[in-house]
Amino acid sequence: MRLLICWLLLILLCFVVDLVSDRVAAQAALPYMGVAMNVGLLMLGAWLTGLLVKRIKLPKVSGYLVFGILVGPFALSLIDRDQRDELRFAGDLAVSLIALTAGGEMKWHWLKDQIGKLFTIAGVMIVIVWLVVGGAVFAGSTLIPFLAEQPTAVRAVAAVLIGVVAAANSPAIVMAVINETQADGPVARTTLAVTICKDMAMVVVFAATLTFCKAFTDEDATLSGGFLLAVAVQLVGSLAVGAVMGAAMALYVRKVGAHLVIFIIGSCMLIALVGEQAFSIAGKPIHFEPLLMGLAAGLIMENLWSEVTDPLFHEIESLSLPVFCLFFGAAGAGLELGVFGEWRVLLVLLVIVLLRTGSVWASCRIAGPMVKLDPAWRGRVWLGFIPQAGVALALVMLVKNAFDSAPWADQTAALLLGVIAINMLLGPLGFRWALAKSGEAKGEE
Amino acid sequence: MTILAAASEASSGLRILIGLALLVTLALVGSSRLLWSWRRSALGATLTTGGWIAVGIGMIVGPHALKLVDAAHVDVLRPLILFCLGWVGLMVGLQLRGDIPRLLPKHTIRGAVIDALASIAALGGAAFAVLWFVFGESSVAPCVVLAVVLGAAGVGWSAETRSLASHQPALARPAAVLRAVSGLASVGAIVAFGLMTMAIRHGDGGALALAGDALGLGLAVSVVAALVCGLLGYWLMNLAGRGHGEFLVVLLGLVAFAAGAAATMAVSALFVGMVVGIVIVNLPGQTLTRFQRVIVDAEQPIGMALMLTAGVVADPTMGWRAWVMVGALLVARLLVKTLLGPKLVTAVEPSARRTSVMVGPLRQAPLAVALATAYAIGGHEAATHPLLPGGQLVMIVIALGLVSDLTPMLSRVAQPERWHSESQQARAATAEGGEA
Structure with missing residues (x-):
């Protein structure tokens, strides 16, 4: 009861503050004035909602997302569209922190034995999801309202792009659910590792697909050797920069060792900052991937200097909760739910979600025996690949920007955002169930 | 690509990150263990505890x-600065336990009240006079x-007493009184500053x-929001239980x-933060004590971040009138603190009359810079008023703080024998204590 009272009090207080701030509109209009309050609101509100939904046996991460949706522009409007953009830094920070945590979970000797299996599962899944979803969208493109009138080339490009985005899944949600349930076992470890391998593969696959699609629709764009070099530099460079950062972080812990919480936040900012810098290789724009940098940093620290960096990982674990609350709260507030208002698009969206779910299941059924996953648990591992969040959202934005916000690209993006919203909300439920059923979820006892 | 170039081309979200990364890095360096040994020297203690190195870097x-x-x-750092101000307010508020009147000697509380009132009256009066007569402002x-x-900003004094050789047993009590009065003042x-920011209104034209x-x-x-936040915080801390992550949330x-x-x-984050702290600390339970380390651990980086911001915001190009203001405030400060300080010190230790602790009250409290920064970034019309824009006000407070903080150093240069003998006494006392 006290939980609910706190939750209501928080929301009520926000309304009162909003009401009072109307009186002082000039001050409230100052840039970034509302960010601090929104950060606090999302952190506290998401955490409380997580505790509330836990009582009805739902994953806390779903609660964080629901709270974000509730205070976002499509419900209570406590956070409007402009303010939502100002919260983007939460996502940048969270991706770096999640990557650091995920890297810290990867034991080198285990990874060395499993790497072939992991990439096989990831590869099979990308290909099958892409072919099934992309193929179905192209086959039915004349029935999709915003594609029906488009030329075949555009319909093909849209189908390919929808397919490739559908193949992405969410390391953040996987990490958050594992963290919440304190799961440790083959399902948790395999899901996390495959998700990360898939993410690495997606850097190459998506970059190639986007370039190919642009070449298909734009005469100026070409697919060349320079492109391959650029992608290779992006991939290897991200890992190398991350490894250097990991070594620097370990050095800090050894030599200074103070203010670790603030040091972690600063390091995550640095990773996000480096990730935002654009470079040019062979005339192709590239940037280092924060996810890969964080992963390499975490991997290096855990496997080379584990004794020194133990306190750092301990603090990272403590920080995960505030960051998850903020990240998923902001992600919920950032969801575009307008697409659910049009029934024909909604129907297409639901079909894509079902096809994606089916193809993820099928790919695990095919890849599992191929790589000799233990039959005792391989039937449940597919549920970890359903959630979508930050990575998929970023890919959608890239699709939108790559085609200069052409109407079909905008609507494709809106459709994909709807697909992501459903997978974001329902995905954690399935994954948590899989962990609980496998007996790996300690937090569930 | 340099950070500057990146910043200029970056999106708003990234600009926040750039600023945050810069501030956090500098704050960490400024508060790292590498500087600890240097801080033990008198000059080091004065410069680092006062935050002047961070101010210098900011400038x-x-x-x-x-x-x-x-x-x-x-602008993009405003959320972080507000967070730091709220934290400072919370820390001040957390000192105000309901049993303080019972625990502290009456003269300490009386001293804090008198200092607050006298400082606002004297320094405020001097500032008003300079603005009216030297700046020629005709609007009240x-x-x-x-x-x-x-x-x-002139209320209280620095709570740092290490650089005043207060480790001597005889000076321990007067030093403790100075710290207590500074904290209460x-x-x-914060109340005076908070009330003033609430009263400002954009008039006609x-x-x-x-x-x-x-x-x-x-x-x-402010009070209602802070009370609700405090109550909410108290309940939530109880809900968080013993989880470190939950407590951080x-x-x-x-x-x-x-x-x-x-x-x-458009009210003061310092004031609201303080009331939240007062509410939390006065509700029953021991919730906070479990997490004191987190709160204390963050003090230094938060202080450094505020000092850095003050350095960035400060406008050193202020004209001669502003320097007249610095002089007038310095004189007013010397008058108030030399009248009040000795009374407080000798009330607990008469033999401390001619010791270095006596110069303690002359030094400006670091909170002054936080107040000036809060004023400058607050977005009130007053902060951009041509009479004395926020940047210049911050610079005045920095100049005043720096001069007042260097007073003990000057006293050490002027009377080296006394400081030397005090240091020797302190060493002897420490050695005796060790042998015992």
């Missing part, structure tokens, strides 16, 4: 020197606003005005929310 990277950070960055409201802000400073109804409404909403979320709500309602 060097700021818009008047290297131009690495400019006003636009300060802006003069009152600035006078109260500068008066509030800071409440007065862009003129600055003070309004009783604005003050009443501001006070009511509550603490970070609560401070960000309270400070952000204050800024959104």
